[in-house]
Amino acid sequence: xxxxxxxxxxxxxxxxxxxxxxxxxxxxxxxxxxxxxxxxxxxxxxxxxxxxxxxxxxxxxxxxxxxxxxxxxxxxxxxxxxxxxxxxxxxxxxxxxxxxxxxxxxxxxxxxxxxxxxxxxxxxxxxxxxxxxxxxxxxxxxxxxxxxxxxxxxxxxxxxxxxxxxxxxxxxxxxxxxxxxxxxxxxxxxxxxxxxxxxxxxxxxxxxxxxxxxxxxxxxxxxxxxxxxxxxxxxxxxxxxxxxxxxxxxxxxxxxxxxxxxxxxxxxxxxxxxxxxxxxxxxxxxxxxxxxxxxxx
Amino acid sequence: xxxxxxxxxxxxxxxxxxxxxxxxxxxxxxxxxxxxxxxxxxxxxxxxxxxxxxxxxxxxxxxxxxxxxxxxxxxxxxxxxxxxxxxxxxxxxxxxxxxxxxxxxxxxxxxxxxxxxxxxxxxxxxxxxxxxxxxxxxxxxxxxxxxxxxxxxxxxxxxxxxxxxxxxxxxxxxxxxxxxxxxxxxxxxxxxxxxxxxxxxxxxxxxxxxxxxxxxxxxxxxxxxxxxxxxxxxxxxxxxxxxxxxxxxxxxxxxxxxxxxxxxxxxxxxxxxxxxxxxxxxxxxxxxxxxxxxxxxxxxxxxxxxxxxxxxxxxxxxxxxxxxxxxxxxxxxxxxxxxxxxxxxxxxxxxxxxxxxxxxxxxxxxxxxxxxxxxxxxxxxxxxxxxxxxxxxxxxxxxxxxxxxxxxxxxxxxxxxxxxxxxxxxxxxxxxxxxxxxxxxxxxxxxxxxxxxxxxxxxxxxxxxxxxxxxxxxxxxxxxxxxxxxxxxxxxxxxxxxxxxxxxxxxxxxxxxxxxxxxxxxxxxxxxxxxxxxxxxxxxxxxxxxxxxxxxxxxxxxxxxxxxxxxxxxxxxxxxxxxxxxxxxxxxxxxxxxxxxxxxxxxxxxxxxxxxxxxxxx
Numbered sequence: 001x002x003x004x005x006x007x008x009x010x011x012x013x014x015x016x017x018x019x020x021x022x023x024x025x026x027x028x029x030x031x032x033x034x035x036x037x038x039x040x041x042x043x044x045x046x047x048x049x050x051x052x053x054x055x056x057x058x059x060x061x062x063x064x065x066x067x068x069x070x071x072x073x074x075x076x077x078x079x080x081x082x083x084x085x086x087x088x089x090x091x092x093x094x095x096x097x098x099x100x101x102x103x104x105x106x107x108x109x110x111x112x113x114x115x116x117x118x119x120x121x122x123x124x125x126x127x128x129x130x131x132x133x134x135x136x137x138x139x140x141x142x143x144x145x146x147x148x149x150x151x152x153x154x155x156x157x158x159x160x161x162x163x164x165x166x167x168x169x170x171x172x173x174x175x176x177x178x179x180x181x182x183x184x185x186x187x188x189x190x191x192x193x194x195x196x197x198x199x200x201x202x203x204x205x206x207x208x209x210x211x212x213x214x215x216x217x218x219x220x221x222x223x224x225x226x227x228x229x230x231x232x233x234x235x236x237x238x239x240x241x242x243x244x245x246x247x248x249x250x251x252x253x254x255x256x257x258x259x260x261x262x263x264x265x266x267x268x269x270x271x272x273x274x275x276x277x278x279x280x281x282x283x284x285x286x287x288x289x290x291x292x293x294x295x296x297x
Numbered sequence: 298x299x300x301x302x303x304x305x306x307x308x309x310x311x312x313x314x315x316x317x318x319x320x321x322x323x324x325x326x327x328x329x330x331x332x333x334x335x336x337x338x339x340x341x342x343x344x345x346x347x348x349x350x351x352x353x354x355x356x357x358x359x360x361x362x363x364x365x366x367x368x369x370x371x372x373x374x375x376x377x378x379x380x381x382x383x384x385x386x387x388x389x390x391x392x393x394x395x396x397x398x399x400x401x402x403x404x405x406x407x408x409x410x411x412x413x414x415x416x417x418x419x420x421x422x423x424x425x426x427x428x429x430x431x432x433x434x435x436x437x438x439x440x441x442x443x444x445x446x447x448x449x450x451x452x453x454x455x456x457x458x459x460x461x462x463x464x465x466x467x468x469x470x471x472x473x474x475x476x477x478x479x480x481x482x483x484x485x486x487x488x489x490x491x492x493x494x495x496x497x498x499x500x501x502x503x504x505x506x507x508x509x510x511x512x513x514x515x516x517x518x519x520x521x522x523x524x525x526x527x528x529x530x531x532x533x534x535x536x537x538x539x540x541x542x543x544x545x546x547x548x549x550x551x552x553x554x555x556x557x558x559x560x561x562x563x564x565x566x567x568x569x570x571x572x573x574x575x576x577x578x579x580x581x582x583x584x585x586x587x588x589x590x591x592x593x594x595x596x597x598x599x600x601x602x603x604x605x606x607x608x609x610x611x612x613x614x615x616x617x618x619x620x621x622x623x624x625x626x627x628x629x630x631x632x633x634x635x636x637x638x639x640x641x642x643x644x645x646x647x648x649x650x651x652x653x654x655x656x657x658x659x660x661x662x663x664x665x666x667x668x669x670x671x672x673x674x675x676x677x678x679x680x681x682x683x684x685x686x687x688x689x690x691x692x693x694x695x696x697x698x699x700x701x702x703x704x705x706x707x708x709x710x711x712x713x714x715x716x717x718x719x720x721x722x723x724x725x726x727x728x729x730x731x732x733x734x735x736x737x738x739x740x741x742x743x744x745x746x747x748x749x750x751x752x753x754x755x756x757x758x759x760x761x762x763x764x765x766x767x768x769x770x771x772x773x774x775x776x777x778x779x780x781x782x783x784x785x786x787x788x789x790x791x792x793x794x795x796x797x798x799x800x801x802x803x804x805x806x807x808x809x810x811x812x813x814x815x816x817x818x819x820x821x822x823x824x825x826x827x828x829x830x831x832x833x834x835x836x837x838x839x840x841x842x843x844x845x846x847x848x849x850x851x852x853x854x855x856x857x858x859x860x861x862x863x864x865x866x867x868x869x870x871x872x873x874x875x876x877x878x879x880x881x882x883x884x885x886x887x888x889x890x891x892x893x894x895x896x897x898x899x900x901x902x903x904x905x906x907x908x909x910x911x912x913x914x915x
Binding site (some may be wrong): 017035037062082085086089090091092093094095096097098099101102103104106107109110112113116117221224227260262263265266268269270272276277280 | 326332390393398399400401402404405406408409410412413416417419420423531534538539541576577578581582584585587588589591592595596599
């Protein structure tokens, strides 16, 4: 029993990082209507930026904050100079995805050329361990879980309780009509990329903290975990992505513990494929927005 | 063999195998619009199949590599098995198309499939030897030696490329290619004219898959080894880049792309000296160039170096003009005897005449209603769009469906056509319960809809839009693909003539060879109705066909509807313009708030005050 509980504990800790990234991914897709595969490479970039700051003697959590801010700006820039113009040139949905894949490949290549292909580590940033109810967490894990919860709650309140949030949802549903109603959709889209870039940066550093060592491929595999969480939760559902993240995290840890560590990824991905086949709009999908976002035409 | 000779051989074999794979992916993605981002998995499946079928029993390797199903089959058999396995796998992946999702979402699903396949193969070392992969895979030409073997392999790949091209053209060009492009341009419209989109997608992915398997088997027979690092997701990107650079949907464009992208760039950077401090530099540089090339083309030349041509336009032009140039000319300069033309147009068709005879027999059986809708319900997340509607359409009548905005008219029409599933209720068409019959099958039964917003096959010409809608065309059958022009050529000419007749009737001949996406809004609406008529329906469902039409076009469309009714066609017409309703409709159904409010003739309804009020108040 103790092993199960502990494994679930690992899963929750892993799930918190997945959730953090997945919330950014899902909101980005939901509101800006771009399925951004570069997101994974951006997380890798975040991890390396965090590494650079750490080497300058910064505290890891301060580094996380700085990287998140930097990634927020990079993310806005990415949309302004790349994806926005690409969409305006009439590129279809799949062309945009191919564009983001290509951008991810370029970014990953640049990282390898600049830093080298070898694995790096943040060192032990875990802090002391805390035990309660049979769970054992490190302080770092608790900080990440707390941060994830706080960001999630903030985002949820922003989307549902504020004028800006309403404008974001309006933009997501129909950009042209939203603009006609006097919403400055460009700003709303900028804001979306700013927020989700922040989450991406925070998630990238958090992932690097929880992973012992990592290399340039960090984000590309992790992207699948985030997609799994986002799809499970229903696109554009911050809470859904969070629950999805925890489910994926726990399931993959249980798979690793009771089957074989080699199957950790397989479990997460299999969940995703099953959900995609049976209920592609996710388990917690709201009826309106998601249907419009995902139906074939 | 000199170093350069060897290099040339390697390059040519890579070129050939890459080309076969790129053609397959182009058929799926470029022509049919299926974003198969898991394509490289099918190449891998072919390679592994060839490997385990030629390596002999796993135990015979001295235990250095483990795999399932070891056998020592003849090479030709192994290569064909590889193609078959990948075809089956492709078809299975094609089933994901059952859920109609946005294409980028499908692409993401495929990406996940690709990466999952890699992780499974790596995790299960007993399957095909995990991440170490398989080695010592025999070369089909192992009896030859040295230079002879190398050039022999090149020749073999060359011959297979030619054979693949012949097969490919059967699918990517001609009427079948036109059908696939129609599906790519607008899936809903394809369904609405009776095309079985899911079956088509699965078929295309099986064909594309077999190409992938062939490519993988040929590649692995040459290099002798195969491991997960050879078929990472990024390899699909290399194929996609070749397609985008060369020209999506164009088989010769793909050849250009394959010459430029992998052979010149990915292989080209191999010439750069390696940097000892950073061994990843050179390969990464190759990928970076690939990424930049992709983005550059997406931005500045999205159609590629050799853009897709209109697949059948010119051929049809020669056929169609030959048969119909005279008619088109007289009509353009001639009178406006459109009513008479419709009559002659329909009665000259053998098939609908037969169909109409059936309809009349139905009428003789005493079944006066071609469509009976009973107690239909449909909710959208708490909104009761249709809430217990019951109405019917009499055989050979034009029935109007009117009501205030939000009354549920379009939803009701969607349910009748099979596009929307009802929460409850039944739809009976021609005496048969079709409530659970899928949309494309209803269209084939003769129950065809048009859309409120135009759904045209944008990359096809106006004429092709009509020709592609013809029902049960020989060219769309397996026999048609195998038999080729000899089998369907005559029928194609007949269909084209019919389409030209319709174009004349709607006075759209000038736009015959215009791509549909370039038509004006009103012309697209006319095209929509013409395309529906091309399917030879017995009940036509028109969803606000006159919205956005000029009074003249509205009148022309009305004439056509009346004439079609004279021929026995029944029409259910959703319409807001009461003048049009008054002119065309025999019976009018009034819906308010999802319910049947009144049914009767327009004159009858006019006298009823509550109808007037409901309509105006809504």
